[in-house]
Amino acid sequence: MPLLSSLARIAIRSIPGLLPALVLAGSLANPARAGDTAEAEIYGFSSHGDFFAFEQYGTQDGSGFPYSEIFVLDVIGDTWVKPSPFRRLDEVDETNGYDEEQVLNETRERNQEAAGSLLQDKGIFGKGKTVAFNPPTELTANPYKMVVAPRLPLVSGETSIELTLTEYPLKNSECAGYDVNTKGFRLTMVNNGVTRTLNDDTSVPDSRRCPFAYRIERFFTYYPDQAPPVFAILIQMESLGFEGPDRRYLAITGRL
Template sequence: MFDRLHATCLSWAGAMALATGAALVAGGGGQARAADAAERAIIGFSPDGAYFAFEQYGIQDGSGFPYSDVFVLETATDSWVRGTPARELVRNEAVSVDQVRQTARKRIDPYLWRLNIGVNGKTLVSDRAADARDAARFLPFTLADDGDKLGLGTVRLRLTEIAMPKEDCTALGVSPHGYALVLENEAGEPLRILHEDTSIPASRGCPVHYGLSDIIVYPRSGEGPVLVVLLSIYQFGFEGLDRRFLALSTTFDTNPSTQ
């Protein structure tokens, strides 16, 4: 699986602030709140389910600058469409998030138009927790057969955090983690490993925790469904943990319980 996360670059105001922030993250417990908790908006799929788009947006902690990132995913390969994402960061606190979102949307509109993206999928589960300590790491869900025996049935996702070294994070006093994501059947037997880290990409910064945010299914006529999972990633930030999102996609030719 390809990891595609836009980690907003942060600047630290001197060594004292850096050391203090690292101590807060390393301390765990009550410091699991998201200082800059990005929001997300699902834009939709192309009619054939081949492409999926979503947005993350918010206000940077520390700087107070608004940002918006719009991602377009090719679902069969779990990779971003060339030329995307569209990222907007305005270094002016007086500019609103809505203004920045509009600018990012204008930049991405040609891609959405060309790929015909805008068809709704079915959001089966949506976890609105903003804090790492409340984020879901195990979610069951059901998508009934629609007559062609290609529904997912009753399955569940299990997210596991994996302690993993990353030199620049360790130097800050942060204990970084990667993750594994497995699709299981109702009995808890693995159907498919959707992702398993062997190292932490530089794009994630210093990830401390992860959470399951959204499970989205797009049924395809005569084929198995497309499954998209949005995960929260809680990374080291200026005032605490900053939440960003990453997306994973997989497709099924038939019901996964028979694969």
């Protein structure tokens, strides 16, 4: 049984050194072709809201190998807590066939064991709630805007929170060589009449693997008893994949 099987699911992946091989697949950034979409498991916040953790996992397009990535973040600094992220990709011998679900579960269990000490040290206990969810299958939703009640029941004087994402062209020289028009994004939050810029890209990190689309996917909040409330936002990103666009996640955290 997975170490953290009682917590809800999420996913993220980055496979260094894969891009040259991807070019052989042809027009890889065409959204009409199949890629792979990571699943996500939210491990939640620590008891005081100082740390947040999640996992992204799935089966890699092209190779069919199972992968798992676990991220632990310093909420206020909005940075990874070392030695996070924990990334695992297991090669599978397909000679006699295999049970895809079983090998993925085994990969996740091994990665959860690797991350277990850090998760325990930072006190990740599944605190917090999902207050908004906008999957790509929800075709009527606006991928660039969320207006959210931060908790229920609303406390007197509290207002809704508005998130707005804006994409813009942002060139990456390596990705341009693969004929991918990469993009960055700006994310703003309006809370109690105050507008904050949570992200404003000036370059495209290599870890995003040639991204060309973003959407606001999930919004989490947590109201500790003896600390200020905190949030985590998952941004779903489409990037260069082997058989088509791959969907992965970015997390942005902070205090409300």
